[in-house]
Amino acid sequence: MDADALADLRAFDRAHVWHPYSSALAPGDPYVVESAEGVRLRLRDRDGRTLDVVDAMSSWWCAVHGYRVPELDAAVRGQLGAMAHVMFGGLTHAPAVDLCRRLLTLAPSGLEHVFLADSGSVSVEVAMKAALQLHLAAGERRTRFLTVRGGYHGDTFSPMSVTDPVGGMHSLFRGVLPEHVFAPRPPAGVDLPDDDPELVDWERTTRDLFSQNASDIAAVIVEPVLQGAGGMHVYPPRVLDVLHDLAREHGALVIHDEIATGFHRTGPLWAGDRAQGAPDILCVGKALTGGYLTLAAMLCTREVAEGVSRSEAGGLMHGPTFMANPLACAVANANLDLLATRDTVAEVTRIESGLREGLSPAADLESVVDVRVLGAVGVVQLREPVRVAEVTAAALARGVWVRPFRDLVYTMPPYVTDEDDLAVVTSGLVGAVADVHG
Structure with a gap:
């Protein structure tokens, strides 16, 4: 997508497209997804730069095998x-x-x-x-x-x-x-x-x-x-x-x-x-x-x-x-x-172990009240409402797409996320919280 097409898409989106839980009077400025494959999303940011990031959300918890899955x-x-x-x-x-x-x-x-x-x-x-x-x-x-x-x-x-x-x-x-x-x-x-x-x-x-x-x-x-x-x-x-x-x-x-x-x-x-x-x-x-x-x-x-x-x-x-x-x-x-x-139980067990290890440093942050993991769900709970846009941007800078809400920065990654990408997810979440909330 060239710069003019990208600018037109973003302008029309802000003027006419209503996103989940959003205001038409104060529209957000969402990132543009150009493609998705495996556990990665290719995004364009607000300056038109391309970002290849690990999806920590499984597209609101449903894309458990990732994207462009040959069998599916x-x-x-x-x-x-x-x-x-x-x-x-x-x-x-x-x-x-x-x-x-x-x-x-x-x-x-x-x-x-x-x-x-x-x-x-x-x-x-x-x-x-x-x-x-x-x-x-x-x-x-x-x-x-x-x-x-x-x-x-x-x-x-x-x-x-x-x-x-x-x-x-x-x-x-x-x-x-x-x-x-x-x-x-x-x-x-x-x-x-x-x-x-x-x-x-x-x-x-x-x-x-x-x-x-x-x-x-x-x-x-x-x-x-x-x-x-x-x-x-x-x-x-x-x-x-x-x-x-x-x-x-x-x-x-x-x-x-x-x-x-x-x-x-x-x-x-x-x-x-x-x-x-x-x-x-x-x-x-x-x-x-x-x-x-x-x-x-x-x-x-x-x-x-x-x-x-x-x-x-x-x-x-x-x-x-x-x-x-x-x-x-x-x-x-x-x-x-x-x-x-795919031996899904083993995949989820592996992810649970990786989340426990990778998110544990968040417990030492002053802003964090709790860190919890259950299966392929990892949660960092803050002492205050999460600053969503800032945490999202900070996580993207570390190669991770997250969508925090309330006082929670969490991940539900695809089950096929390997150890390296899971480490990117956990370090990205912990680093984003540390940068934004301290």
Whole structure:
């Protein structure tokens, strides 16, 4: 791209293109991506210079194999030779059926039905709708959900309503969104013992809260073990066991939102595998297609599917236009092949070790309050809100693309990131924080 074309692109972007979580009155000045390959992005900065940098974000946690992956490219090209899209109402096709079969094979025990959706947020919408329909069909008007503070489940209305109402990014919609039941945020630490006083107190409070609202609660919805965009908070699996027990005791469902945590991001295939019980409903997305196309899924038990189908409506009342898009399903199947053949568990274990070692120097910085790692997730938490533009620029100068938020400078690198590039990522993050925040 020559200088004039680059200048025109940037000018039009600033004048007319609305980016995520941004103001049209004060538009940002984003970097221009020209290409991506492996774990690297080729960017053009504000002065037109070319930067080849390691992607520490997996494009918001979905490009787990990196970019221009031959197997995934081939899957898309092969599917184009048959059909790019066809409606899923009244029709079916092999890529979708194959994907559903494979998802059920991988899913926690008891899940037998799959509803394919456009995006992670939509899969949560579908999950919540299914829970409501199930109870209505049983003659119970349960209209509330229980979750824990600090969570994030998406940007559409139902997911927003179970995202933290005070500390979350959707707090300005309070009074418009349905008001659900929020238990305290669980204490931190995946290895916290069950008799930890903080955890015991959390359990007591949550049991009381659930009992007080039990007749209204349709389901528990939670991000297992790791809360993502709500603050990268890691909590003990005992929390899931308590929530499962309460749901079973009071006739509510359990929904696991594994959109960010699924497909080995925290180590196991599902973050919820660390708990004793299995969910009634599972939401998956992000890494499902290896970052190539938008696709998500809601999986549920036979009891949920049959209960919803007995409702007055006679079925699950949802039907996205691009549901089960053949291109997306084909590349998702190829992505699952790669996850199975690459020894993903070993890759994530290697990355976890590299993140622990490489990010540890950040703990000595005055500006840092915590450094934590879980699977292929590394977090540096600051004592103050991160200066996003400055930290981003400082990391780019060290060859790393990051997208900090709130008080967090974090990385979720592609699983294929090798030791050298991982060292670039960790030194880049630590150096950027040191330069900007001290």
